[in-house]
Amino acid sequence: xxxxxxxxxxxxEELLAAGFEELRTAEEVDRFMAERSGTAxxxxxxxxxxxxxxxxxxxxxxxxxxxxxxRLVTVFAGQEVEATARARSYFADLPPSSPSMALFxxxxxxWFLPRHRIEGRDALAVAEDLRAAFAEHCAVPx
Amino acid sequence: xxxxxxxxxxxxxxxxxxxxxETRGPELWVxxxxxxxxxxxxxxDADVHRDGESGSARDAWLQRAAAVGVxxxxxxxxxxxxxxxxxxxxxxxxxxx
Numbered sequence: 001x002x003x004x005x006x007x008x009x010x011x012x013e014e015l016l017a018a019g020f021e022e023l024r025t026a027e028e029v030d031r032f033m034a035e036r037s038g039t040a041x042x043x044x045x046x047x048x049x050x051x052x053x054x055x056x057x058x059x060x061x062x063x064x065x066x067x068x069x070x071r072l073v074t075v076f077a078g079q080e081v082e083a084t085a086r087a088r089s090y091f092a093d094l095p096p097s098s099p100s101m102a103l104f105x106x107x108x109x110x111w112f113l114p115r116h117r118i119e120g121r122d123a124l125a126v127a128e129d130l131r132a133a134f135a136e137h138c139a140v141p142x
Numbered sequence: 143x144x145x146x147x148x149x150x151x152x153x154x155x156x157x158x159x160x161x162x163x164e165t166r167g168p169e170l171w172v173x174x175x176x177x178x179x180x181x182x183x184x185x186x187d188a189d190v191h192r193d194g195e196s197g198s199a200r201d202a203w204l205q206r207a208a209a210v211g212v213x214x215x216x217x218x219x220x221x222x223x224x225x226x227x228x229x230x231x232x233x234x235x236x237x238x239x
Binding site for chain 1: 159210211213214232
């Protein structure tokens, strides 16, 4: 049974306030994935406090400085089940986990942070992983 | 920065953490720890490697698990305490192991 929308709302808003667009249907996911140019960060959001409680602040910290992905989107595991399944279908060879984060460049998956690499870490550590990925894949050549 | 999360009071400190459970037998489990008590280790969304049966070598299977996690082939499993040799956080493994 999904969590109450009231419980989940602040968890959604934490990413929306950082500039994320929420994908709530499979069609929205497909439209997003059809745009292949540039870089995009997809965050699979989650209620679980063991990891998501640090994942969202980590994302927000990482996005406070350049380089950043061109586009930011999120799906919510356990809430928008269809959208989450469709998003995961674009990296189906990787085990599903939530929270998790996927970075795409020109439509190709170039970096993935699974749940177990978020669990138990603080927001700064998660942000450092993200910043390293952004520096490698999102920086504009001089 | 405001933090939003759900707490898990009353559970073992490894509750919600992805762990590797080494057993006395050929099985090596990876899954999300639900609880650890006198009966054993309860995992959710777990997968297992069995020496001599699984398609890949133990080290290669564990290396991939450390890198990307495991597919949840077992939604819930209890590994009896008497069979358990060690419980370690998956993230603590060197992914090159």
